[in-house]
Amino acid sequence: MRRIGIIGCGTAGIQLAYSLKNDFDVTVHHYEQPQDILNGRIRSTQVHFHPTLERERRFNMPAEDSAPPIRSIHFHLGQQKLFTGNLTGIAASVDQRLGFAESIHDLASQGVKFVHGRLKQEDLLELTHSYNLIIDTTGKAGPLAPFPVETGLTPYQAPQRKCIVGYFTGVQPVKPEGISITVLPGNGEMFEIPAITDSGLATILFIEAVPEGILDVFKGIKNSSEFMARMAKVIEEHFHPIFERIDMDRFALIAENAFLQTAITPVIHRPYAILGGTLILGCGDSVFLSDPITGQGCNTASYAAEQLYETLITHKESTWDEAVGIDYWNRTKHYITAVTEWTNAMTEPLPEHIAKLLMQAASDQMTADGIAAWFEDPTKAHKAFHEHSINQPFLR
Ligand SMILES: Cc1cc2nc3c(=O)[nH]c(=O)nc-3n(C[C@H](O)[C@H](O)[C@H](O)COP(=O)(O)OP(=O)(O)OC[C@H]3O[C@@H](n4cnc5c(N)ncnc54)[C@H](O)[C@@H]3O)c2cc1C
Structure with a gap:
């Protein structure tokens, strides 16, 4: 062989x-040994869209049945809700620490050799x-x-965003359950994602901050309590629809290591x-x-x-x-x-025809669903960005 x-x-x-x-x-x-991965810091927000989950089934990879089903993408511009687009299949976010640790044990039990x-x-x-x-x-x-x-x-030559992520309790999920995306033009984005972790369900709050913009306010934060307090303040100031769904008495990071800051x-x-x-x-x-x-x-x-x-x-x-x-x-x-x-x-200002498409999705479910499908098949998104104008038929 x-x-x-x-x-x-x-x-x-x-x-x-x-x-x-x-x-x-x-x-x-x-x-990294499985136990070190489990005890380590969160690594991603890891939404696997349904084509990825299908590949995982094809190769008999372990599945996490308790992952909350992600069926839709809710899109906000500033404080205004624009639309909810339905995905064509269910997506899931399983804390990579859990998935990686389990897979290493499983692969080893099936004869794959590991060298540390x-x-x-x-x-x-x-x-x-x-x-x-x-x-x-x-x-x-x-x-x-x-x-x-x-x-x-x-x-x-440099990162276009600062990535700021925490896994929280105390956030009531959006309905129908899915990912919520809020764009603050010129300043960045907030993604809210339901996930399963080693310690149960969590809501991931993920800020993509334009460097030096109003969301780029996590510099120098070293510990989980400072991080949590800053996140609560940013949500209260800039993300009202999310703030309304937070129970502040229960709002907390799921663990000390459940936050992350990086830039790519x-x-x-x-x-x-x-x-x-x-x-x-x-x-x-x-x-x-x-x-x-x-x-x-x-x-x-x-x-x-x-x-x-x-x-x-x-x-x-x-x-x-x-x-x-x-x-x-x-x-x-x-x-x-x-x-x-x-x-x-x-990561750039949105082209005009895409901004128009987002507005059109607010009153046209087919367009909204088509935009959700971009995340399942990025070649469709690429086509929409580079080939379509608002006057052309929008293909799902
Ligand atoms: C904040 C954030 C949010 C994200 N959200 C999403 C999302 O929602 N959906 C999505 O699809 N993607 C997301 N991503 C991206 C996604 O996490 C990565 O693209 C994905 O994990 C890449 O997989 P990989 O196998 O290439 O690398 P990794 O999963 O990072 O694995 C790399 C492996 O290489 C090992 N390694 C590294 N160097 C060495 C070495 N020298 N010797 C031996 N081993 C080594 C590491 O220990 C690790 O096991 C996100 C990323 C970030 C930072």
């Missing part, structure tokens, strides 16, 4: 291990002697491999390279890193991981060389281009 080494055990690495383990000899290199240790770039050459293929899924800390940057898809500079790499004669492929954030504003990182990682699986199955009997890398990139490039350009556009 051909040997594959996967570096990293997050969204991409885990799906790849599940999909490849029956056809290849798979070893996962990782440095944080790899460095200089370890990679030696590793090529042990495998027929290495897959770099080191997330936003990566890549370790020398993948060239795709400059045409990498326009920014989007960068796209060509996802293949040859090192020491061995093919290295990249998957997930290590090669396709975008701002989380459109909630696509996990979904893109899952999409690319499936394409990578299909590529390797197609070339199961042939030599694994650069041509295999080119085939993988050819299969994924259209989707990666769409999700990247749409996501980058969402």
